[in-house]
Amino acid sequence: MKKIIEGSMAVAEAIRVCRPHVISAYPITPQTHIVENLSQFVADGKLKSEFVNVESEFGAASVVLGASATGARTFSCTTSQGLLLMLEVLYNIAGLRFPVVIVVANRAVSAPINIWCDHQDAVTARDTGWIQLWAEDNQEVYDMCLQAYRIGENPEVSLPVMVNFDGFILTHAFEPVELIEQKDADKFLPPYKPVQYLTTKNPLTFGLLVDPEYYTETRYRLQKAMEDSKKVIEDVAFEFKKKFGRYSGGLVEKYRLDDAETAVISMGSVTGTIKDVVDNFRDEGKNVGVLKIRTLRPFPKEAIYSALKDVKNIIVMEKSISLGLEGVLSTEIKGCFYGKENQPKISGFIVGLGGRDISKDSVRKTILKAEKELVEAEFVDLKYELIGGKLL
């Protein structure tokens, strides 16, 4: 059934059919409608979940940690400062191997305070041991929510999953979304069967002190589980497509990349704008394509290399920066080509910070510039009048 709904409602609808036992969230810092919609579902009896209103995002993450440890399917959502406040618990959830799912409405971080979209929040959390899926539109985020539980709860994976979609640009946008009936969702996503959980039937100790004799191996296992989850992420996306007709997950999406000489790499909703620009270039006879990153962690370096190995120019456009270096994605894309033959030129651009719009014209100029020269960490559409009239 197709309905025109707000992005936040799309997430709430997706989570409703996933039947989480426990939802815990803090509504603000900053706010989205996701928790409001979910608490309304619970209030109306449309969703049988324990909904726990907490005192902070730190508390929310801790409540779902405890619930997941007890064998429950759990959900939380947050954004920006709230995600940063959760950060300590995020590491802990991953280390404990609990398949918690959270949705992040990606937004800028303070200071200066800014409530609009960019990707700095979740990119900052990339090393926590969470699988990170990134949606381009509201259909993708809807579909990814269902896939997230299937991926994380796979006993071979046993990792938490963070589904990312752009704050405001998607959370507050109304788009047509194909919704899945409960009975079909149940077939795709059966009840969670934890392998180990807190129960008096089999008393186990979780969260022990691990000294240098053993700690390294716990991190090795996490790393291996992350690497191995790539196959599960793809398998789940294929199975989802078989059931519902859409390939909306997986590691990357290739767009008009056959015979492309230039490829633009991006994540999230800006990819739509870039695709429009690429269509125009194609009409003009230019061989340009797009590679969208759907999974940032585990980082799909093999898929990226195989998609781009014949490309001459790679242009990374990203909405976050590792201050003092460049965009994180730029560095990581360069890593995909280390030691390979036929090194492409890889340029990096920082776009759309703190919710600044990215026009098709800017994208077009950026691509044309990067075809001519190598560019590193260039801020697109800088307003010179705000920085003293020239580049610093």
Place this chain on the structure above:
Amino acid sequence: MKKPEITESLLAPGHKACAGCGEALAARIIMDAAGPDIIVTAATGCLEVFSTLYPQSAWKMPWIHSLFENSSAVAAGIEVALKALGRENEAKVIAQGGDGATADIGVGCLSGMFERGHDVLYICYDNEAYMNTGIQRSGLTPFEASTTTSPSGEISWGNKTDKKPMPEIAAAHKIPYVATATVGYIKDLEKKVKKALSIKGPKYLQVHCPCPLGWAHDPSLTIKVAKMAVQTGLIPIFEMENEKITSVRKIAKKQPVEEYLKLQARFRHLFKKIGGEEEIKRIQQIADNNIKKYGLM
């Protein structure tokens, strides 16, 4: 000769607590009083460190340690999950934390747990400083105790503040049961654990636990020090139900605070430095105020 019967404890022996550790004793008494059908959380701290060095664990019940400040929130998650999974009769939920985890870094999560009315018993093991990390002051460190972050010195008498009134703060959340206890009086501690677990809703139990290392007293004196804290009036032992004090442990024979202070080197400066007598009088005033406030005599 008949061998003495050794009963199985839910906190197994062989863990790595110091000799004379009040917290280890309290934890064993509490777990055994609570019985096997419990799920237990712990904050980061001595308790977790001495009992769970991988690959060993001293805990015989389902048990989880997550972080320093979220023992109460994790316990809340366990409690709602049991409800959501239809397993609420499987176990009672107990959360544990030290004084720093409870009164300082974890007070936000704890307040949330109280406010939401989770059916959880929260235990605060109060050994009056961050002992695991080297005796730094916490919000429950007593007035003028010398710690590594509130040392006595040429111009300092040690910790400048008195203990944060956590039991009253807990009670102000209108939770059904708040109590203080001590390893000095074990029967009383057992009784309070059992009573707390018979009540539905959030419960707060703060247990005074001498720390031979941090308080610098002889490990053989743990029980004596604990009792003396009560007999001076410095540590009032009471119960509060629905915000009202419903019982107090009366002081049999009031001891001057010197008798308590002189057992512990953390108060040694009060006896060595000129002017210490005046400071001891101030501590006596705290004890006398407690006696009056809680009706201890």
